[in-house]
Amino acid sequence: MKRIIWIIVIVCMAGVLRFWRLTDVPPALNSDEIAIGYNAYSVLTTGRDEYNTPYPFTFRSFDDYKMPVYVYVVAGSMRILGYNDFAVRFPSALFGTITVLFTYLLVRELFKRRDIAVVSSLLLAISPWSIHFSRSGYEANAAVFFVVAAAYVFLKKSYILSSVLFSLSIWTYLTPRIFVPLLVLGLALIYRREIWSKKFEALIALLIAVALLLPIVKMSLSPEGQMRAAGVSAFGNPDDLKKSALRTLRDQEKGLKVFTIFDNRRMTYAR
Missing domain, CATH: 1.10.287 (Helix Hairpins)
Incomplete structure (x- = not known):
């Protein structure tokens, strides 16, 4: 019972650290937040992005072709909270707070020890890195939530839900394209016996992932899809x-x- 109280306190503290004066610290939206907010506003009001593309799978933005999930989530946030800075940052702060809870659940499932899980969630709750990204409208922060949640439900043998969450992480930010397939491969090798015991569900999960990610594979091979990678690659400059x-x-x-x-x-x- 005490540990349950502790995790409630930790999650509440994480929420305070991420939501308190959310629109004032940082003091203004950065260029990426503005781009996300404007595209979300444009899609919400016209059904098109800033380049007049109807409900795009990727947002061209600054020619960095942002992944769509966070933009559409912000559009939903604006629908409820209005067209303001808080609506742009609210989803990221919420994802960051909930990630603390799922970190507790994931670590407890991995190590079967509540004390390690409590400490892990506390460290994430007060992590300057996590607080920084949670207080700004960054897609990467949402992607972290999807990865942590997907790993947890995978360990709980909910393979279909895990497949959807892992796919959402890839649709949220670019980096998961690289490490999520490697993470899933590692999990599949480590827990192959558990997967085999639910092989039909695992097969359905695999087919769902393939269906959800095929558009990304096609997009990644296009010149537009490679622009961001070329911009940050060591070989790109x-x-x-x-x-x-x-x-x-x-x-x-x-x-x-x-x-x-x-x-x-x-x-x-x-x-």
């Missing part, structure tokens, strides 16, 4: 490699060979 070569040449001319350990193309790509 040749100037970085040129700068690395100049630093290496400078180190060699000055006899500072030890610095070539850090000033080389391999370290440039690693960074």
Whole structure:
């Protein structure tokens, strides 16, 4: 009973840290929040995004092609709360708060120890990283919630719901395209016996995931879908490699060979 009280207190504290003066700290919407808010407003009022595309699967925005889930969630938030800054940030703060609860549930399911689960949820509740992203309208924060919730329901053997949640994480932000398939593969290998005992449900879950994610595969192979990856890739900016070569040449001319350990193309790509 005491641990239940503790987790209630921790979740409430997480909510206070994420919702208190939400529109004042940070003091203004950043460019991504404005883009999300405007597209949500546009879809809600006209059924089209800022480029006049009806109910798009991706939002072109700054040519970074944002994933759609958070934009549509913000549109729903605006429907209820009005066209304001709070409506843009509210879903992220809510996702961040609920993630604390699901972290408790996930860790308890993994380790079968409530004390470890309580400590884990407390650390997330007061984590500056989590608070920062929860207090701004970031899609990544919503994606974290879907991944944590999906992992928990997977461990509870609700494979269909887990499949939907994992798919939603990929439809929410770009990074889960990389690590969610690897995470699911790892879970499938570790819990293969449990999956085999419910193989029909697992097969249905797999088919649902394939159906939900096929459009993303097609989109990822298109030039538009690769623009964001090219923008953040170590191979996307040749100037970085040129700068690395100049630093290496400078180190060699000055006899500072030890610095070539850090000033080389391999370290440039690693960074």
